[in-house]
Amino acid sequence: RKEVEQDPGPFNVPEGATVAFNCTYSNSASQSFFWYRQDCRKEPKLLMSVYSSGNEDGRFTAQLNRASQYISLLIRDSKLSDSATYLCVVKAMDSNYQLIWGAGTKLIIKP
């Protein structure tokens, strides 16, 4: 089992819709969680950190479920510019604090 797993997609979603995807992690010692966005042939860019209480940034909401060991990303009122690959990242104290990357979920917003 991979340490961090994501549905690769693609998720094909009409513009204006709400879309959500999850990321599961296997290490219960995981402490920090992040969502990155990666456009085609570009570097990943930090989208948001995921706090225990959840957090919201505009149309984006991230949540953490420690009991079931997953994090989620919800995008409301999706825009064409939201089309990208979304990478889930986990940091665990017992892995020398290294970041463990999911392979990403591809999102395509259609007009």
Add this chain to the structure above:
Amino acid sequence: DGGITQSPKYLFRKEGQNVTLSCEQNLNHDAMYWYRQDPGQGLRLIYYSQIVNDFQKGDIAEGYSVSREKKESFPLTVTSAQKNPTAFYLCASGSNPHSGNTIYFGEGSWLTVV
């Protein structure tokens, strides 16, 4: 401007050649990282350095070498021992890795073997 600068953006290597990818940061970050990304794949850690003059192997260090003589610089050499080096290489930096902070990336370098 503050940030992470990678060069060159595109590089072609002949079989048997060593090439060096440059990574410079002016963010005063202690930690620096090199990742490799293949098409449709996740990021794989090659090497990382948490402090000057120290670095550690990541998951796929074979065929690569690094140095960390200055805080700002973490060059990666792709040696001829790396049998399949064609990939997208990403350099990143971050503050104290023992904190909850994450990392930030340069724009990446595309390496192609010809």
